[in-house]
Amino acid sequence: xxxxxxxxxxxxxxxIIVGTIxxxxxxxxxxxxxxxxxxxxxxxxxxQAADSxxxxxxxxxxGVFIILSSVIALGIAFIGSFISNMGSQIKSFSQKIQxxxxxxxxxxxxxxxxxxxxxxxSNMVPxxxxxxxxxxxxxxxxxxxxxxxxxxxxxFFFVSxxxxxxxxxxxxxxxxxxRSLVRFIPNKYLEVGLRMIYNIEQQISKYLRGQxxxxxxxxxxxxxxxxxxxxxxxxxxxxxxIGIIAGLAxxxxxxxxxxxxxxxxxxxxxxxxxxxxxxxxxxxxxIPSPFYILDVILMFIIVQQIDNNFITPMVVGESVGLHPxxxxxxxxxxxxxxxxxxxxxxxxxAGVLKVVIGEIVFVTKNSHLL
Numbered sequence: 001x002x003x004x005x006x007x008x009x010x011x012x013x014x015x016i017i018v019g020t021i022x023x024x025x026x027x028x029x030x031x032x033x034x035x036x037x038x039x040x041x042x043x044x045x046x047x048q049a050a051d052s053x054x055x056x057x058x059x060x061x062x063g064v065f066i067i068l069s070s071v072i073a074l075g076i077a078f079i080g081s082f083i084s085n086m087g088s089q090i091k092s093f094s095q096k097i098q099x100x101x102x103x104x105x106x107x108x109x110x111x112x113x114x115x116x117x118x119x120x121x122s123n124m125v126p127x128x129x130x131x132x133x134x135x136x137x138x139x140x141x142x143x144x145x146x147x148x149x150x151x152x153x154x155x156f157f158f159v160s161x162x163x164x165x166x167x168x169x170x171x172x173x174x175x176x177x178x179r180s181l182v183r184f185i186p187n188k189y190l191e192v193g194l195r196m197i198y199n200i201e202q203q204i205s206k207y208l209r210g211q212x213x214x215x216x217x218x219x220x221x222x223x224x225x226x227x228x229x230x231x232x233x234x235x236x237x238x239x240x241x242i243g244i245i246a247g248l249a250x251x252x253x254x255x256x257x258x259x260x261x262x263x264x265x266x267x268x269x270x271x272x273x274x275x276x277x278x279x280x281x282x283x284x285x286x287i288p289s290p291f292y293i294l295d296v297i298l299m300f301i302i303v304q305q306i307d308n309n310f311i312t313p314m315v316v317g318e319s320v321g322l323h324p325x326x327x328x329x330x331x332x333x334x335x336x337x338x339x340x341x342x343x344x345x346x347x348x349x350a351g352v353l354k355v356v357i358g359e360i361v362f363v364t365k366n367s368h369l370l
Contacts, residue, residue, distance in 0.1 A: 035159060037345060039166035043174060044204050046071075050171050064171045068164070082241045086263070089237065093270035189363070196359045203351035210315045211251055217311050218303060219247025222260055225299040234292040235271045235278065236264060246300075250307065251344060261300040268292050322350060 046067050053063030170177070178197065185193035223243035226236050236242075246260025272278035272291040283289045283298070313324030322330070327347060334346025 035162050035166060038163045039170055041208065042167045043170040045208055046171060047174060060172055064168060068168065085238055089267060089270055192359055192363055196355060199355045200352050203355055204348050207348045207351055214307065214311045214315050215247040215250045218250040218307050219243045221303045221306060222246040225303060226264060229292060229295055229299060234268055234295060236268050237271060238267060258300060258304065261296060264296045265293055268296055
């Protein structure tokens with residue numbers, strides 16, 4: 001069959017026009033697309049449980065309600081407990097900085113830094129009174145930032161609510177959606193289409209299992225690391241909460257352990273202010289690490305390196321059938337194009353693309369049999 005050159009040009013023009021429109025409209029649709037993607041991921045996670053409960057309850061809606069209610073209850077209990085404990089820490093610390101212990105610790109820290117530096121550099125260190133003022137103002141700014149973050153949580157709750165609604169709809173109507181999609185596949189390509197849908201489901205499911213395993217590994221490593229630091233005298237509380245937060249944040253590759261680092265440093269600082277032993281602490285007796293802050297940073301860097309170089313490339317890459325080097329490249333591309341959200345969806349998108357390309361190659365090679 002000879003294709004008219006004008007017909008080719010017409011197709012090219014249509015493709016360019018549609019691509020331009022989508023490029024212009026995408027920024028406005030991006031939030032909705034993001035909500036739908038998260039809903040699809042949650043649907044994939046809970047789909048097997050919903051199918052199993054449906055067989056026992058004889059009602060898919062009831063099964064979905066039981067699953068999501070349990071997850072929401074656990075989430076609210078975790079967040080509520082963490083906020084309550086963190087609030088107690090902040091309240092205790094705010095009382096502590098009003099006492100002389102805080103000023104004395106900052107003054108001793110300033111003197112220690114000056115003594116450990118050469119004279120040419122130590123003269124650049126501000127006086128103790130100025131450091132105390134800066135420290136108090138910095139703490140005040142941190143607490144104000146936390147309060148402003150909580151006050152702006154309205155948009156987060158709105159997005160979470162919409163994701164929940166989409167997830168409920170997808171879980172209840174998933175198989176109907178799938179049947180509707182199959183109806184659009186021409187009979188000639190029905191077998192190929194069904195296999196592609198099945199393989200995409202398997203790729204995403206394997207990826208999510210790999211991510212959950214990687215997140216659990218990061219959480220456990222973080223908890224173990226903080227426990228070891230406590231045995232050395234770091235006096236860090238809420239280590240289980242911090243580890244779980246680092247593990248959950250690890251769903252965004254390469255960022256999770258550092259997110260867990262922030263509350264760990266704040267708690268180490270709040271708990272050790274006024275403790276002369278913590279103030280004069282040194283790593284291996286040589287590197288100054290006041291209030292064990294450098295210890296915490298070093299521990300999370302180690303966890304980060306283990307995750308980036310071993311856990312994520314091996315566990316997650318193997319789950320979607322990608323080479324560890326390909327995983328690293330995909331993460332870099334996703335992060336460069338969209339940021340953290342791009343890193344979150346880069347690997348499953350690459351897995352889906354791999355399936356689609358594989359099916360296209362199969363159809364191309366065996367088109368004479370169709």
